[in-house]
Amino acid sequence: MYVAVKGGEAAIANAHRLLADRRRGDRSVPALRLDQIIEQLGLAVDRAMGEGSLYDRELAALAIIQSRGDLIEAIFLVRAYRTTLPRFGYSKPIDTAAMKIERRVSATFKDLPGGQLLGPTFDYTHRLLDPSIAEGADVDEAVIRLSDDEPAPRVTDLLDHQGLIEPDVSEVQDEIGDLTREPLEFPLNRDRRLQALARGDEGFLLALGYSTQRGYGRSHPFVGEIRIGEVEVELDIPELGFAVNLGRIRVTECQMVNKFKGNAKVPPQFTRGYGLVFGQAERKAMAMSLVDRSLRAGELGEDVNHPAQDEEFVISHSDNVQSTGFVEHLKLPHYVDFQGELGLLREMRAEHETDAPASTLPPAGRAGVGGAPHSEHAASPLPASPARGEVPGSIEDTSPAEAAE
Amino acid sequence: MSELPANTPRQEAMAVLSHATPKRLGELWAAWSDKPAYHKVRGPETGLVMVRGRAGGGGNAFNLGEATVTRATVRLETGEVGHAYCLGRDGDKAVQSALFDALLQRDAEAVETLVLKPLREEQAAADARLRDETAATKVDFFTMVRGDD
Structure with missing residues (x-):
């Protein structure tokens, strides 16, 4: 039997508000504008566009500001945005x-x-930090030489x-993946x-x-x-x-x-x-x-x-969007999964204790995680499943309690 | 290798319009004295175009990544239909480009003189400047002679 656990709504709302506050930082410092990011952090914009797989400087700059400069988060935002737009077609190959x-x-x-x-x-x-940039010094115009x-x-x-x-191999292509x-x-x-x-x-x-x-x-x-x-x-x-x-x-x-x-x-x-x-x-x-x-x-x-x-x-x-999704999901609630693993581990421990000679056992008090008495967790043993992450791309079972979070 | 089609004057004009910045096109539209009555047939709407490249530069095509594109179609009261497809998400630019495309069919000379010619010149100047800035970074190799003979 599952007991669905709900909660955290207020905490999440406040956390997001806090995130917005921290993103903005000290209000006495002027807020960043998109054109500043585009003009002065152009290579970060390019990275967000490239790995976001969407060419749009303003969107990439917005994503960089919104993600507080976390480029993988920015790439994630760009990827999510592109799913909201219709596809007009495929360009001719660029030359x-x-x-x-x-x-x-x-x-x-x-x-x-x-x-x-x-x-x-x-x-x-020379990869020497340039203090004049910090002082906002004027920068010379580029040198011009008449192109031949x-x-x-x-x-x-x-x-x-x-x-x-x-x-180059140029074939008639039935389809382009x-x-x-x-x-x-x-x-x-x-x-x-x-x-x-x-x-x-x-x-x-x-x-x-x-x-x-x-x-x-x-x-x-x-x-x-x-x-x-x-x-x-x-x-x-x-x-x-x-x-x-x-x-x-x-x-x-x-x-x-x-x-x-x-x-x-x-x-x-x-x-x-x-x-x-x-x-x-x-x-x-x-x-x-x-x-x-x-x-x-x-x-x-x-x-x-x-x-x-x-x-x-x-x-x-x-x-990196896929990678971060699977790695970062580990921090989301896995309470029921973990309880299941814990129950299984306790059972294995109990079997181990009956089979093994007493002298090799650790002190009984340390065997139970969190010091909880065994009797409180009479969870039935779970079928042995592959360890998380062993199957690339597999979606983990999500218990109702997790889904509710 | 290049798949550039035979460029008709209309295609060339649409290219000039799509290369203009929204700001510049807005100025040119604002300066257009006899604004035509029109209605929007489609859009402006923003979508995606999957940009393709070629393996090795000249080989089989592959999908490089998408770009935002905004399109618009307008019909002048006098019947001419104008289209625009431009990179980016600027709806005003797409509508103004479509209007100039429609006006080009009605009043080619004025569009050419007041819009396309200045835009073409500005774009050529910007390209030339970029070329010259890049040319200043061209390496001039010279040989160091070592030893006496």
């Missing part, structure tokens, strides 16, 4: 070769057409012509995998990418090219009979080039990993391209021995 470039570097070719354009980068800074307007083709397109690097519309089923096609990686957690992908460099699935990477800038987004409008240009979005693209010794079918050549992310998100795009390449191990006939090569492991755990 990164036609990007309005703001940064473009290659670690493989020094003198490439279009040159090395450093753009607004943290690279080569030399085209900057994608590095992989240049190498491609020599046959030393695997070309969409993880927002269909459940995750393994093995994935590369299109679904890239979608998952594009919105995957930066920290998780960074660590996995790093693991491949340290020897857990070595893939000998070089940065063929990183480019950041705005691209046009176009949508076919059936009722108009033509494509409409919706405007531009900023993206970061990383082409990782990897040494490959070849196999029976393929001669030695460079293979590639690809990273594409909303906004300016270079670390994420690099990590994504490393992991994309390592997840192609099976396809390229390489041994699959390491975490970063295991598609099911990587993609099942790359989504």
Whole structure:
């Protein structure tokens, strides 16, 4: 028999009011505006858009303020918001070769057409805190140099012509997987995998990418090219009979080039990993391209021995909204579950005490958790169930009492 | 590789309008002297477009992530129908873009002179500025000669 427990309504309401108060902080300090976040915390906005999988700077900035700067919470808010909107359609694929470039570097070719354009980068800074920012000092305008307007083709397109690097595979696609519309089923096609990686957690992908460099699935990477800038987004409008240009979005693209010794079918050549992310998100795009390449191990006939090569492991755990949901749910009331476990444990203890020699037992007083007498908890033994978290993605049974909370 | 369609003047005009900021478009609409009578056929309504990329930049398409898009359709009293689809959630911008799209069919020269031309010039100037700022960060490699001979 269950006794449903209810309560906490007033406590929850007050906790949320307290949260709002703490979020706002000292009222003598001016409240943040969205444009301040967009202009001055732009890379946080980009991360919330990328992992929130929704390109909208204002929404991402709002989410960042509302979440008090907790970016995973902000990403959660953005993801929740997107479910409230109808889907108008799928854009034509963006053309990164036609990007309005703001940064473009290659670690493989020094003198490439279009040159090395450093753009607004943290690279080569000394990572010294700058007190003048705290003082609100004026900042100089950017330096201008007349552009020679030399085209900057994608590095992989240049190498491609020599046959030393695997070309892009462009096939007629019957369908393009969409993880927002269909459940995750393994093995994935590369299109679904890239979608998952594009919105995957930066920290998780960074660590996995790093693991491949340290020897857990070595893939000998070089940065063929990183480019950041705005691209046009176009949508076919059936009722108009033509494509409409919706405007531009900023993206970061990383082409990782990897040494490959070849196999029976393929001669030695460079293979590639690809990273594409909303906004300016270079670390994420690099990590994504490393992991994309390592997840192609099976396809390229390489041994699959390491975490970063295991598609099911990587993609099942790359989504930080899912991860945080399952981890954080542990703090919600599990009173009945725990009582059940407690009852089971007491019974096992009792059996253990009858079977084992008395000398090995701990003092009787410490055996009962919380010092409660055994007789008070005559719960029937529960069937042995797998420990929580052992079954990825499984939904835990929720008892009525928990549901009521 | 690029799937850009053959650009009709109307498509080009719609692109210019969708690239304008809501603020700038609002100014241009406010400055439009002979505002037409119209009614809204659809919207403005905000929804999502799933933005696609290509594996490797030029390979098979995949779904990168969504973007907010606002659309509107208006009909002028004189019958012209205007459409707009713009990134973002600004309903006024979508309606004003649709109005200019409709006006373009009725009074092309005025829309071109008073709206599209200035917007095109401003966008070209902003693009040029970005290019020049980026060009200033271009690496000029030089060779260090070491040793005597």
